[in-house]
Amino acid sequence: MKGVYIILLFCLFELSASDKDTxxxxxIKYLKDHGRLEEDFPLPQKPAHAQACDAVVRLVLPTIEREFLSKLSEKESIKSDCVSAQLKKGGLLDYLIKEEVIESSTDLSNQEVMKKLAETRETIKGILDNAAVFCNSDATYAGLFDxxxxxxxxxxxxxxxHYCMAKYVIDEEIxxxxxxxxxxxxxxxAAANCDTVISNAKAEVEAQLRDKYKEQNLSQSKINCIMRSFRRNKMFENSIALGALENLEISLETKRENKERVENKMESFVTGVFGCFMG
Structure with missing residues (x-):
């Protein structure tokens, strides 16, 4: 579920534009404390203060959970109340975060990463299957977890x-x-009409982003400033690049290198957002 990663990424940027490793x-510490990750799993070299970690747990995780539950409730075939409770009981969000943490690690060999990813994804599949059976719900999850x-x-x-998004970010050399x-x-x-696909997707993302900031009761001037930064820093393009990397059959090393490059570009958006609030 790529949406979880995108939500996580934006939240981390909001916490610290220049210190993603924190x-x-x-x-990683959160996952270890909850028994989801091995104690010897390597940490980034830069230490994290307890206060910063409290902010991550307090701000990031509830945001992920809220967006996740919203995705489930949108699908009529999913008995969202029952399924959500079972997925939470099984720790699904923790394992989705664990997957991203493993994939982002530069301290593990490719073989170790692939082994840990396979184990984590098998656990995720088990949680999903068990919840669907327990709740007598749609076992396909309406395509959310294919x-x-x-x-x-x-x-x-x-x-x-998928084709149009991949073609676009490759052609644009993102x-x-x-x-x-x-x-x-x-x-x-030839029948894909990629120009329309990209244009419609961009309009939808921008509309959703505006709505989210309106829900936070931000002034129109701040929203306009944020949206200018969004466009100037090509956040739509960088976001779909991350999605394309998930779908393409490429090596782990190529995926990791491109993801790091895209994430670094995205940090400038947060700097711009900070400026919108300071102005």
Whole structure:
């Protein structure tokens, strides 16, 4: 569920634009404290103060949970109240965060990363399967967790979207993944109408972002300032680049290098947002 990662990423940036390692360190400590991660899992070299970690747990995790529950409730086939309770009981969000922490680690060998990812994803699948059975709910989760459930039943529109997003971020040189197949499903690319797909997706993301800031009772001038920073720093493009990296069949090293480069670019957005509040 890529949305969880995007939510996590933005929250970490809000906490500290120049110190992303602090957020990762705090999440590693959180996972260890809750028995989700081995005690010997390597920490980033930069230490994290207890006060900073309290902020991560207090601000980041509730945001992830709130957005996650919202995604579930949008799907009519999911018995969201029951399923949400069971997924929380099983610790699903912790394991989704664990997956990202493992994938982001530069202190583990590729073999170790792949082994730990496989184990974590198997745990996630078990939690999802058990919740669906217990609640007599949609076992496919309406496509939210195909990656973990091993399902490949995407609609044509979803396949077109994946193709267009990947093509766009590669053509715009936002990511560099070499000669990779961006159309493994062999859809008719001429019928994809990528310009419209990208334009509509960007408009939808910007509208959702505006709505979120309005819910926080920010002034219109601050919202306009934030949106200018959003566009100036190409946050839409960088965000879909992260999504494309999840879908493309590329090596772990290539994925990690591109993700780090994109994340570094995204930090300038937060600097711009800080300026909107200081002005």
């Amino acid at each position: 957020g990762i360190t705090c999440l 990656k973990y459930l091993g399902l490949k039943n995407e609609s044509l529109s979803a396949l077109q979207s 990511i560099d993944v070499g000669n990779v197949n961006i159309n493994p499903s062999n859809i008719d690319t």
